[in-house]
Amino acid sequence: MSVDTILVAVRDVDDQTPLLDAVVDVATPTDASIVLARAYDEEEFEKRVDELDFDGSPSTDEVARRSQSVRDAARVLQDADIEHTVRGVVGEAGTAFVELADVLDPDLLYVQGKGRNPTGKALFGSTAQTVLLNAPCPVTFVRS
Template identity: 30%
Template sequence: MYHVLLPVDGDEDRLAKQLETLTTLPGDDEITVTVLYVHEEVDTMPDEAGKSIIDSVNKAIGELQGVPETVEQAVDEIEAAGMPVDVVETQGKPTDRIIEAAEELDVEAILIAGRRRTPVGKAVFGSVTQGVILQGERPVFVAG
């Protein structure tokens, strides 16, 4: 058996590409999958006493946001394909949390979907996919 990390966001098109790629991997009857959803943190200004309320704000945001429907959709389709699956929610910068989760879970590979951006868009907004490929130490499959 080998373990694949499947980070998802709210984009159904990217999820469809990831699931299509997942089901075409060799030995799909021997794959176990962890679906990962990362709640992005929010930066806050300190209050009058200089105390940051970032931890409580971020906890509340994660609880209020919930997870997108794509997480449940991923689980349903992976289970329908006969693969064991579990879900992990975390909070932080997506690139960092994906890499950390891959190491903590000791996965063999990360299956991520790319997003089409112009070079300027990548420079301004960054690219989670690019960050995971360049900073991580695990093999990365990019569904495109």
């Protein structure tokens, strides 16, 4: 299987290093292009738009490009000389990442998670679990 496109689910976590190290390890030898995806729920998206003081109505991609977590991830990819683009989506994170994967048809999808127990997932939900169970492509889970 050739790897041309990798979708990376970027979230606001304390340390994206494990996720980005795994992505760089695969993208470098395959010369894959990366799509950094950032999901927002409706309320968070509107809050970000207000905070960032855009002229007019920005696209979700524009808002995502200005996200600190996306900028940090982009810097790591730039340092590794890996081509990337940024996509922003609005909706429940797990579902939004799966829907974006349906549209983009990536070869791989990377998601980072906390490694919670089943009870924690049932109580709080799990973006990673939604992606793992519903993505249209192979998914690599990277533990925080």
